[in-house]
Amino acid sequence: MAKTIIDVAHEANVSKSTVSLVLNNSPHISESKRKAVLDAMERIGYVPNTTARGLIKSRTYNLGVIECTVIPHISTYDFGHEANTFARDATDGILAGLVDTNYGLLSAYWSPSEEKPWILRRRCVDGVFLIGTAQMDSLISAAGRLGLPVVVVGQQMEQENNVFTDYGAGSVLGLRYLLGKGHKRILCLNSPAGYGTAEIRKKAVAEFCEHQGLLEGTVTLVSPQSNSGEGGRAAVKSVWDSNGPFDAVMANDIMGLGALRFFYERHISVPDDVSVLSFDDSFLCSYASPALTAVNLNRELSGRLAADMMLRMVSEKKSHGEKTVISVPIGIVPRESVKDRRTVR
Numbered sequence: 001m002a003k004t005i006i007d008v009a010h011e012a013n014v015s016k017s018t019v020s021l022v023l024n025n026s027p028h029i030s031e032s033k034r035k036a037v038l039d040a041m042e043r044i045g046y047v048p049n050t051t052a053r054g055l056i057k058s059r060t061y062n063l064g065v066i067e068c069t070v071i072p073h074i075s076t077y078d079f080g081h082e083a084n085t086f087a088r089d090a091t092d093g094i095l096a097g098l099v100d101t102n103y104g105l106l107s108a109y110w111s112p113s114e115e116k117p118w119i120l121r122r123r124c125v126d127g128v129f130l131i132g133t134a135q136m137d138s139l140i141s142a143a144g145r146l147g148l149p150v151v152v153v154g155q156q157m158e159q160e161n162n163v164f165t166d167y168g169a170g171s172v173l174g175l176r177y178l179l180g181k182g183h184k185r186i187l188c189l190n191s192p193a194g195y196g197t198a199e200i201r202k203k204a205v206a207e208f209c210e211h212q213g214l215l216e217g218t219v220t221l222v223s224p225q226s227n228s229g230e231g232g233r234a235a236v237k238s239v240w241d242s243n244g245p246f247d248a249v250m251a252n253d254i255m256g257l258g259a260l261r262f263f264y265e266r267h268i269s270v271p272d273d274v275s276v277l278s279f280d281d282s283f284l285c286s287y288a289s290p291a292l293t294a295v296n297l298n299r300e301l302s303g304r305l306a307a308d309m310m311l312r313m314v315s316e317k318k319s320h321g322e323k324t325v326i327s328v329p330i331g332i333v334p335r336e337s338v339k340d341r342r343t344v345r
Contacts, residue, residue: 003046012040023102062104063310064125065091066139068132069111070194070227079261080230083254085282086299087131090153093303094129101311110134116142127310129153133195149313151306155196161313162325163306167197167279168204170295170330171250174279175208175219177293177332178248182341183275187244189235189251189259190223198223220246224255232258247341248275253282256292271339281333290336298328 005019012019014033021029022037040046067087077083095105106125108117112134119125120142127149130136136152140160143150149161156164171188178186188205191198205221220243224235232255240246240262249259256278263270270276270290278285281294305326 003044005046007044008037008040008046011044012036059314060124060126061102062106062125063094063098063127063129063314064106064108064117064119065094065129065131066117066119067107067109068130068134068136068139069109070134070192071111079258080226080228082227084132085253085284086154086280086297089282089299090131090303090306091129093300093305094153094307095303096300097304097307097311103311110139112138120146120148126314127151129306129310133191133197135196149310151310151313153302153306156200156325156327158325159323161309161323163302163309163328164325165297165299165302165328165330168200170279170297171201171204172208173330173332174250174277174295175205177295178250178275178277178338179212179218181275181338182343183248184341185217185246186219186248186250187236187239187246188219188221189232189249189255190221191252192225192227192231193223195227227252227254229254229258229261231255233262234258236262246274248277248338250277250279253278253280253284253292253294257284257288260288271337275338275341277338285333285335288337293335293338294333296331296333298330302328 005016005023008019009016014037018029018033019037022034067084069082069084071082091107098105106119108119110117116139119128120139123146125148128143129151130139131153133155136155140150152160152162152164154164156162156166175186175188190201202221205219209219220239222235222239224231232251235255236249236259251259256276259276260270263274268274276292278292278294281296282299285292285294305328309324309326
């Protein structure tokens with residue numbers, strides 16, 4: 001038989017109202033009584049019924065995370081399809097930020113060609129995280145009409161509550177690193193056209209090259225047809241055969257694996273013949289062979305910070321007002337895929 005707060009109160013030798021105060025994280029309770037209640041809950045195996053509590057308080061105790069993709073989501077690991085590792089890592093960070101709370105997490109996928117995701121249609125959450133590269137304006141408006149707080153993760157949107165990574169700065173950091181290691185011809189794979197990050201990276205790379213006075217051909221920036229392993233392989237093959245060779249390639253983690261496949265097919269050695277650097281640092285980078293040097297975008301930290309922001313908003317019942325914007329720090333993670341070419345071979 002499921003335990004109730006009456007059982008917890010009896011076990012802890014406190015009143016039912018004291019148990020209720022502990023469950024609701026009330027500050028008006030002594031630490032000794034809080035500990036007694038929590039210990040009693042653990043001893044008898046009591047699990048709070050968040051659904052029932054939500055009905056009483058007009059809360060669901062669920063938060064929603066919506067992965068916003070440029071193309072409709074396909075559940076496959078095929079080399080020719082997009083695998084949004086940023087969304088997965090950021091969601092892991094959100095989950096970590098919710099561990100010691102009463103909140104659970106529901107997830108959905110959405111692309112601009114689709115209707116509102118089921119999370120919004122059913123109104124089953126107290127707040128929404130939006131993650132991805134697609135335009136999110138319609139979702140933000142829909143959530144606003146429902147009175148739901150929104151936190152955008154990844155994209156820079158000054159008008160919204162936002163935890164973002166500066167993708168332009170990440171691209172420049174990667175280029176600085178490669179140039180500092182003596183690379184003379186760098187092929188940089190941008191996001192495909194239509195992605196929110198494509199223009200940000202293009203502008204940042206162009207301004208950096210101009211400011212540094214780099215010779216034409218030092219950095220070649222191209223946009224693959226798709227954000228996938230095959231998209232990266234095809235782009236590197238096309239530019240390499242028409243304008244190569246290069247001594248370094250910079251791409252995100254998925255397209256970087258595509259570059260590695262092309263070099264394997266051509267018997268080109270990484271990093272002896274060409275270095276590969278990822279401007280994302282997902283788990284795939286350390287699993288690759290050789291392991292990919294990467295710009296660390298602090299994906300999980302983004303999720304944790306977003307969770308903290310959302311928890312404050314739902315506790316204060318805020319969906320409007322002054323917006324909070326946080327820029328997440330980035331850095332380089334050296335691995336085996338980049339060679340220092342300043343030394344004589």
